[in-house]
Amino acid sequence: MPKEWTAKQEREYEHIKDSARKRGASAERAKEIGARTVNKIRARAGQTKTASPTSIKGKSPQQRGGQRSGHGGPKGLTRDQLYNEARQRNIKGRSTMTKAELAEALGKD
Incomplete structure (x- = not known):
């Protein structure tokens, strides 16, 4: 766990990682999905030093709900x-x- 993450963010990471593993993602890919999601949430909350415009604009990962994951929609x-x-x-x-x-x-x- 990066030292910047809160206990709640660590729990979110573990939940997202476990969920990705259950959907069939490799262990490495599941870790990446979890870390990217938590880091995007941190960027939107202003908890990071730098953040890309695509991390700040648009829907949050929770609102998007997998719209770009290949299950219908864009x-x-x-x-x-x-x-x-x-x-x-x-x-x-x-x-x-x-x-x-x-x-x-x-x-x-």
């Missing part, structure tokens, strides 16, 4: 996540692209 990365990757790869015209166009430009279609 799938895959968000437009902002695709845009950030396009920026890192220096793809021209990315600011005017739609989510579908960004995915195609990145080869994620």
